Amino acid sequence: MAFELTEDLIEQIENFIEVGDNTSILALLEEVHHADIAEILDEISTEEATYLIKLLDSEKTSEALMELDEDYREEILDNLSPQEIADELNELDTDDAVDFLSELDEDIQRQVIDAIEDEEHARDIIEMLRYDEDSAGGLMAKELVRVRETWTVAGCVRKMRAQAQNVTRVHSVYVVDKNDHLIGRLSLKDLLTAEAKSNISDIYIPNVDSVNVHDTAEDVARIMQKYDLEAVPVVNDAGVLLGRITVDDILDFIRDEADEDYRMAAGISQVVEADDNLLKLTRARLPWLLIGMFGGLGAASIITGFNSIFETFPKLLVFVPLIQATAGNVGVQSSAIVVQGLANDSLKGNIAGRLLKECALAIINGLAIATVVLVISHFFFETTYLESVSIGVAIIAVIILAALIGTFIPIVLDKRGIDPAVATGPFITTSNDVFGILTYFLIAKLILGF
Structure with missing residues (x-):
């Protein structure tokens, strides 16, 4: 029968802990899988979770602790003595044991290692702590x-x-x-x-x-x-x-990398959870919002510099959101494909070849979109022939520029050892907004002659 975590079960466990009824707790959780124990630990307080960890057999609790969020696990470990932590590590493979220890202060690490009974296990853990956590040495287990x-x-x-x-x-x-x-x-x-x-x-x-x-x-x-x-x-x-x-070790790494890339693409600079405090959430999200704000101010400054155009051709202002949205979308699409190609090593050829291909694709997309916009702007917004042409040409130019920026920046960042995922999302969107608006008005000025 599948395990089901209910409020009644949590309340029952909390009551047993409150009165110290260890016999009932052991009987209730005797056949419960370690992954289900982890779910229970997630739903109770840190003090109550620590109580269960100390009470239950380390063979089960060590695996349950590995299922928990790192921050929550660290809170529980802070309530355990070095000997109690060592008892948990004795039941874990070396790779998981190293993950545990890496979350502790160095002085606590030494005390825990000294308390591990199996000397060979302790030596293996010490050896693996020397490797970078994102290397093969940091991922491997000595048990084989x-x-x-x-x-x-x-x-x-x-x-x-x-x-x-x-x-x-x-x-x-x-x-x-x-x-x-x-x-x-x-x-x-x-x-x-x-x-x-x-x-x-x-x-x-x-x-x-x-x-x-x-x-x-x-x-x-x-x-x-x-x-x-x-x-x-x-x-x-x-x-x-x-x-x-x-394979399970490498899948954990791939999942963590995917989570990090998703955060970076969304403009979140730190690892955060939905229930984190406001200060931590603000620190993670505000930096990219400020970058976006300055990008918006830059676009506003460009528009201000072309104020005279609106007196003669006021309908051009109506298409500013279209230019910004198109530039941002094209840039994000291009950068996402490049970042994915860099991540799975499927990106072949040199930079020039990649840019040329992206430019050709941008021309095709640009011509298709510009044709639709030209017809709509002329017949529905009643723009003049030259206004419609300037809008259409500008869209083609903006799409080409956005595609080149979205392709070039991730490749350059990768060659410099910087995570190319940082190029997606707000960074590309903001830069393309600014360059898109500038390109739009420069082309309008060239065609309309204001």
């Missing part, structure tokens, strides 16, 4: 199953049983030489069908895709996607097997 090429099949099975006890899910079996260099992988089918006295060297598969410990998370994601891998081994510069990255 490795076998030596010199082992027999019978001996290999015994060794695998011992190793598998520390591995949550066995995706692959990796083959190493006597110096732990990765040399291949082992098919479970081949292992099960081979003679017990056969050597692993006779049945292992020498071809195995791997990533370097210093590769970026983006590179890892591309490799796993390209070769449809559930897990990929991680090696150092010498080819020594260090760990493995599973």
Whole structure:
């Protein structure tokens, strides 16, 4: 039966906590999945959540804590002693344990590591803390199953049983030489069908895709996607097997990157939630709004500089919103396609070729839109022939300019090591508003001669 989080259940748990009825709590939550425990923790106070974490078995609560929002998890960890945090880490794979520790102050980190009972687990965590969190080393887990090429099949099975006890899910079996260099992988089918006295060297598969410990998370994601891998081994510069990255780890990274790109495109500079306080929400959203405000003031200044046009051709002012909207939309479309291409490594060719293609597309779109606008402006807004022509030509020019800006800026930012997602949304819209208005009036002045 599927778990259902109800107000009655939350109220029942809160009442048990209030009176200290631990027996009833343990009986109520004994068969509840750790993901459902996380939902419960989300609905109660930090103090009550801490109470449950201390009461329940660490094997369940450690996984539940991993499901929580980072900020909320940090609040709970602040209420736990270093020993209690170490008890949680003892139940986690090294990659998840590192995620836990990275949220704590360095002095607390040292105390927690000292309190971890498994010395090998502690050493692995210390090693992984040295890597950048967005690198293969920062994503990998040390837990895996490795076998030596010199082992027999019978001996290999015994060794695998011992190793598998520390591995949550066995995706692959990796083959190493006597110096732990990765040399291949082992098919479970081949292992099960081979003679017990056969050597692993006779049945292992020498071809195995791997990533370097210093590769970026983006590179890892591309490799796993390209070769449809559930897990990929991680090696150092010498080819020594260090760990493995599973598909769920890389999916978490991709989701976080997508969330960040979405925020940047919307003009939100920090990680925020809907229920954050007003100060935090303001700090995240105000900077881009101010940039947009100055862009609007710039457009207003340009319009003021062409005041004389409105005395002779007042209907041109009616089409200013159309110019701004078209420029913004075209710019966002172009930048979104480029950013997506940069993210999935599908953007091919040089900048000049990309700009030329975007320019050709802009001309086609511009001609189509300009034709419609020219007819509507002349027959419905009763503009003169020259006014209609100037509006149509201006739209074509604005679309071409917006497309070039939307294509060029993300590529340049990417080449300079800046996240190209910053180029989408308010940044492109604001810049195209200003340049679009300027282009519109310059072309009108050239054609109408005012």
